[in-house]
Amino acid sequence: MSERFDFTGDELAPAYRAAVDAIEAGDLVVMPTDTVYGIAADAFKADAVQRLLDAKGRGRDVPPPVLISVVESLDALATDIPDSGRKLCEEFWPGPLTVICHAQTSLMWDLGETQGTVALRVPNHENTRDLLSRTGPLAVSSANASGKPAALDVYDAEEQLGDAVAVYLDGGEVAGGLPSTIVDLTGDTPRVVRIGALSVAQLRAIVPEVTVDPEADPSAQTDDEPAEQPAQQPDETPAEASDDKPAAEPGDKPAEVAAEQAEPTPSPVEASNQDVAKKTEPDTRPADRGHDS
Template sequence: MIFDCRDEAQRRDGVEAARTAVRAGELVVVPTDTVYGIAADAFSPAAVQSLLDAKGRDRTMPPPVLIGATSTLEALVAEVPGWLRSMTEEMWPGALTVVCHQQASLDWDLGETHRTVAVRVPDDVVARELLGATGPLAVSSANRTGQPAATTAAEAREQLGDSVAVYLDGGTSPGGVPSTILDVTGPTPRVLRQGAVDLADLHRFNNTIEPAPGTAPAGGPAGA
């Protein structure tokens, strides 16, 4: 089923259909502020495996988790330092993904995560409305591995077809620059992938954050 979420009635029906599909362990496609995502119930190992199968991935490439509100972070991760709390309160919703140690009590299986979880609040109204109805979702880019990430629902459907129960069409996603991924699981936080959020912006909250490998350190070009 495809719902044009630019129409208010279809959006309402689409979010409800997607919520029902997620609860049944099925996959849905949603727009985000970067590219379209393929989503599954983060607490259903079978649904997460279906997501990996649809993309052609194995368990060594676990999906991140999208949440609908910044306050949900502390329910999922073991520790949120004060600087990280301030950072996410300012930068979420937005294109920043944080990798943290997960809560020991969490009963989920996202793949080979080594007890970590990558979390983000997307800056997309349709995505957050669905997340508000479902709770945390395991979400990866809506494409087959090795193929271009989908920036429209039609592109996602061309690649994923009937493996997805519900497609929420929010128009063309921005695409282009992915989220910045910040790993806070080690003694020194470090950027794993430089994306839409600059290192200088992150340094406003913690100036010990290390740049992504192969990128320029703050204040100068690579190799300077």
């Protein structure tokens, strides 16, 4: 049976508690972001990620992006990030930018057929970022059945996903509507693979060398998710033409909630990095072996 919680006022402790409990149990949570509503699962629980894909009617060939609470968590999940990519993240995070990076091979997760990459985003939604600081990284896809428009309010999400989701967080109607812009950072220069809320001109104002995939059609997809990733070619860096949330499309919480907790809540940076550290293991594989999903 699903539960719905208000996610807009000052009394957010019940919503946080229910969402964290659901994530820890391997269940699904729907939450607002700055673009669209997202359906979330623990990124480090393979069965939970599969439950997310099943709820949407998606296959493993379209793995969900991962939302994080702070830009400082980027290096805990990704590697070989070019300086140009860092500039984009520092400028547009929190915000509607999803970046595709080489995934850290030591991470104990299975997001699907990622070809050794991961799509990451920091959502510009304070309450959702605060939730992420409590749960750690979440696999988040747009809250809709595959092929249907992404939900812009919790009631649309409920109608499409029903009891497949344990907890719905009602943050009102989201103002964004457009999916995040997706930039592939696995090559020599940043490459736009989907044009969304951020324009190419905005990206090039920060990194002039940004290129655009010929197939980066903003009307090609209706939800905030990366498209299917091309297979990795020998002797080439893995790349994907990307999903957010909710971010792909699918993730910032008020500090006053901490006072209601029995123990002090670590800062977003500490919480996110501690959570990632618990779910990693030393990488003992050969250096030329990618992270198979």
